[in-house]
Amino acid sequence: MADKTIDAKGMNCPIPILKAKKGMAEVPVGGTLEVLSTDAGSVADFAAFARTTGHELLEHSESAGVYRFLLKRAS
Numbered sequence: 001m002a003d004k005t006i007d008a009k010g011m012n013c014p015i016p017i018l019k020a021k022k023g024m025a026e027v028p029v030g031g032t033l034e035v036l037s038t039d040a041g042s043v044a045d046f047a048a049f050a051r052t053t054g055h056e057l058l059e060h061s062e063s064a065g066v067y068r069f070l071l072k073r074a075s
Helices: 015-024 042-053
Strands: 004-008 032-037 056-063 066-072
Touching: 004 015, 015 032, 015 042, 015 066, 032 042, 042 056, 042 066
Parallel strands: 004 032
Antiparallel strands: 032 066, 056 066
């Protein structure tokens, strides 16, 4: 179970990433953030977000048009 979950379903780029950035600040270092999105572009967006911020993208999956991302907060 994630430390925090953000429901960004129905929102388009860049809103899911902006909500994730804000939400990550509320997660302890080493903690996890789950983000739910329906924007197909979020797959590439979250890979880039993890690369540029240093946070680790632990999981990513899709079910019935909902993309789920699990990120681990870096320092």
